[in-house]
Amino acid sequence: MARTGWLRWGSLGVAVLVLVVFLVAQRQSVDVSYGQSPSSSGTVEEGSAGELSDATVPSVEEMSALVKASPVVRLPGSTAYWDEARVNAVIGDAHILVAPPGLDEAERGRVRDVEEAGIRVIGTEVTGGAYQATADTLPDWRAQFATGDVTNLLVTLAAGIAKRPTPPDVDGFRWREPTAAEVEPVAADLRASGLHVAAGATLAKVPDSAKTAFPDGALYVALPRQPYGEPVPNFGPALVKLFPDKPIVVLYGEWIEYHGPREADFASVAAASFYGQAADRISRYAYPQGNVLHAYLNRVTDVRYAGLFDRPLPYVPLDPLRVALPALPWLFAACAAVFLALSATSLRRKAFTTTGTPARLAGLTALAIEVSGLSHDPSVVRGIAKLTAASEALAENLPDQHVRGLLDGASRDLDEVARALGRNDYLSDVYLRGRVA
Known part of the structure; x- marks a missing residue:
């Protein structure tokens, strides 16, 4: 008898422990990123990153008169x-007003207040009306950031x-x-200082963000914005021949080209990711090349830490909780079933000689056993707890009114489970009548 009691209450303790572990685990956040990127990008206030120039514009009246003329x-x-x-x-017949960046x-x-201008270009940002x-x-x-070409933007806006x-x-x-005379001084500087x-x-210098973007080092070439309408020297392929297997970053104004390892896929991903987010600000401001390069290198770091290119997956130790988590509800149900079965066995002995409250407790306990295997609704746990309390109260000869109150609460909890399952036959009154019949 003592062994049965130990098994009965032990199974209840395990069920409660499993339930607590399962509920606590649900609060854990899921991190699906490859790793925490150490990039130092962030939001900055206007004027704090050197993006404003010394350029100014005339008054609205003066600009209006110029546009009319x-x-x-x-x-x-x-x-x-x-073009x-x-x-x-x-x-x-739309008039165009072109202003400097920064x-x-x-x-x-x-x-923007110059109403006579149908289209306004600030830097290389093209707007007109609400467009x-x-x-x-x-x-x-x-084309936009290497040579200042806004032809496609103007055509699109004017047509719209x-x-x-x-x-x-x-x-x-x-x-x-590029000619040999153009490549030679560039290569000499790269050999000397990179x-x-x-x-x-x-x-002025390579930003510190280069250390995380290219931990093994890279070569950097900075050129001014190229003349519009003229062919641009493509230094990247020529330098790759001289410095094989070395990352090479070439700036043409605010446009950045990557050449070197994994160029075919990495270059386009990094550029599209960076300019897709930063192009709007770069187009209207006058950022120094160092600021643009710093932001680009931060994006390169983010791309690398996304696990897309030549970074081996880090070792992740086995997490027993995540492995066992799917089985916890079933383990809870099994322990609860053992407890309720043992409780029902002891109650059935009393049911032979007494009617009323003990019989109702036995019937509700049997109902709880059945629904515990079909639902993990919290109402099942509450019902089992009240049935357990009722069983202890009955064994200790507590007032019958107290026991009936516990059974009424358990009955309501099990009815909630029945309604959630859509099983009217598991409603407590219906189920108990069926047992009597």
């Missing part, structure tokens, strides 16, 4: 260019304003092979 007004410091023939074919919010507001044209492909971003079909984009960017800064480029 000319279909295209280019303010000092403007950097945007376009006039393509733009003129779709622009109609203006603060107040100066950009004055440019803004934005690039969404690598060729368009490359005029409600005409948008002509297909044309890639006006052209590469050319960095070449051409005349007109604004990169």
Whole structure:
């Protein structure tokens, strides 16, 4: 008898322990990232990252007068260019106001207040009315940030304003092979320090973010924005021949090219990820190349820590909880069934000589055993707890009113389970009548 009692209460203790472990585990957050990237990117306030230039714009009245007098007004410091023939074919009578990049919010507001300008270009950001044209492909971003070409953006915006079909984009960017005289000084600087800064480029030094982006080191070439309409020297392939298996990063103004290991897939992923998010800010501000490169290298770090390229998966020790978690509900149900079965056995002995409360306790206990295997609803746990309390109260000869109150509560809990299962035959009154019949 003592052994049966130990087994009975032991199974109840295990069931409670399993239930607690299972419920606590549900609160754990799931981390599906490859790893925590150490990149230092973050949100910055306007003017805190060197993106504002010394350029200013005239008053709204002065700019309005200029726009009325000319279909295209280019303010000092403007950097945007376009294919006039393509733009003129779709622009109609709209006037274009072109402003320099790096203006603060107040100066950009004055440019937008010039109502006579149907299209406004600030840096290489193209807007008109309530519309803004934005690039969404690598060729368009490359033309925009390497040479200041906004032809496709202007054509798209002008067609949209005029409600005409948008002509297909044309890639006006052209590469050319650099000459030996152009490659030689670049290669010499890379051999000496790993960095070449051409005349007109604004990169002062390689940002510290390079250490996490390319832990084994890389070579960097900084060139100024290239002349619009002229072929651009493609230094990457030429330098790869001289420095095989070495990552090479080339800046053409605000456009960044990657060459080297895994170039075919890594370069496009890193560029699309970076410019897809940063192009809007780069287009209207005058960021130094060091700031643009810093942000790009942070994105490279994020891509590498995403586990996509040449990073072996880290060792992850076995987590017993996550392995056992799917089995915990079944273990709980088994322990609860053992406890209830043993409790019902002891109660059935009393049911031969007494009726009323003991018989109802036995019937509800049998019902709880059946539904515990069909549902993990919390009401099952509450019902079992009340039945256990009722069994102890009955054994200790506590007032019958107290026992009936516990049984009434258990009955309500088991009715909730029956309704959740859609089984009217498991409603406590229906089930007990069936046992009597």
